[in-house]
Amino acid sequence: MDQDHPAVIDMIPIVVFLLMILLMGGLKPFLDLMRYIRTRYPLLFLPEISPAYRQYLSRHFPFYNRLSNKGKRIFEGRVQKFINKKEFIRRDSIHEVTDEMKVLIAGSAIQLTFGYPDMYFDRFVTIFIYPDEYYSRLSGAYHKGEVNAAGVIVLSWKSLKEGFEDQADGIHLGLHEMAHALRVIKKLDDEEESYQFFDSKKMQAFDLEAYREIAKMTEGEEPSLFRDYGATSIEEFFSVSVEVFFEKPDAFFAYNPILYSALAGVMKMDLRTGQKITVMD
Numbered sequence: 001m002d003q004d005h006p007a008v009i010d011m012i013p014i015v016v017f018l019l020m021i022l023l024m025g026g027l028k029p030f031l032d033l034m035r036y037i038r039t040r041y042p043l044l045f046l047p048e049i050s051p052a053y054r055q056y057l058s059r060h061f062p063f064y065n066r067l068s069n070k071g072k073r074i075f076e077g078r079v080q081k082f083i084n085k086k087e088f089i090r091r092d093s094i095h096e097v098t099d100e101m102k103v104l105i106a107g108s109a110i111q112l113t114f115g116y117p118d119m120y121f122d123r124f125v126t127i128f129i130y131p132d133e134y135y136s137r138l139s140g141a142y143h144k145g146e147v148n149a150a151g152v153i154v155l156s157w158k159s160l161k162e163g164f165e166d167q168a169d170g171i172h173l174g175l176h177e178m179a180h181a182l183r184v185i186k187k188l189d190d191e192e193e194s195y196q197f198f199d200s201k202k203m204q205a206f207d208l209e210a211y212r213e214i215a216k217m218t219e220g221e222e223p224s225l226f227r228d229y230g231a232t233s234i235e236e237f238f239s240v241s242v243e244v245f246f247e248k249p250d251a252f253f254a255y256n257p258i259l260y261s262a263l264a265g266v267m268k269m270d271l272r273t274g275q276k277i278t279v280m281d
C-alpha cells in the first residue's frame, strides 16, 4: 500500500459535504458565497499588477490617486485582471498595442465599476483599437467608439487619449463607451433573467429623472450641463452623464442633485470634493 491513501480518505467527508450542499441548495448559494468572499477580501483573489502598468495609473487617473493605499492596490489588481481577460487587437496603422493603451482602456472600465468588485464586462472579450475615427459599415458613418451586443468594443486611440488630456471638461471616451457596455450587459441580463448586475430599481430611478432632463434639453429653453448629444437617446444620456459624473461631480450635484444622487446610487460611489471615495451599498 502506498502512503497517499490516508490523505485521500481524509478528503472523503469534505467532498461528501460539498456534494450535499450542492444537492440541497443547487449551485447558486455556493456561487453567492464565493462572490461574497471575493468581494469581502478582494486582494486575496487579485493578481499583482505588472510594474510597467502602474506608472500610467498614477499619471492618468486622478480617481486612482484619490484612493487609499488599499483602494489603490485593489484598483491595480483589478486593472491587471481586466487586461488578462481581454484580447486587444490593433487596427489600421496601429503597429502595436502598447502598455499605455491597455492601461487607459482597462483603467476606464475599472474606474467606472469600482463600486462592483466582481464586474469584468465578461460579455465583452475583444477590444479593437483604431488609430483615429473609423468608418463603420454598419452605420455608414465615422465613429470614435462603439460597443455591440456581439461582445466587441471598438475605440479610436486618438479620441481615447484626448479624453484623458482634460479631465474636467466632461468628455471621456473610455468612460463613455464602457458605460454603453454596462447598459448592454444589463439589458442582456434582464432578457436572460440571469445575474442582475445593476439594481433595477436604482437604474429606473436614474432613467426617470434622465427622461425629464432629456425633455428639457430637447425643448432647449435653458442651457443644460450636459452636451446636446446626450439627448439623442437614454443610452447616450447615460454615457454622457457618466462622463460628467466623474469629471464634474460638484457641478453635476449643484445642477441636479436628484439625478446626481440617482447616478451615485447606480455607480455606488460619491465623487464630490471632500468626499472620500467609498463604495456605498
Ligand SMILES: [Zn+2]
Residues within 6 Å of the ligand: 176, 180, 236, 239
Ligand atoms: Zn455613445
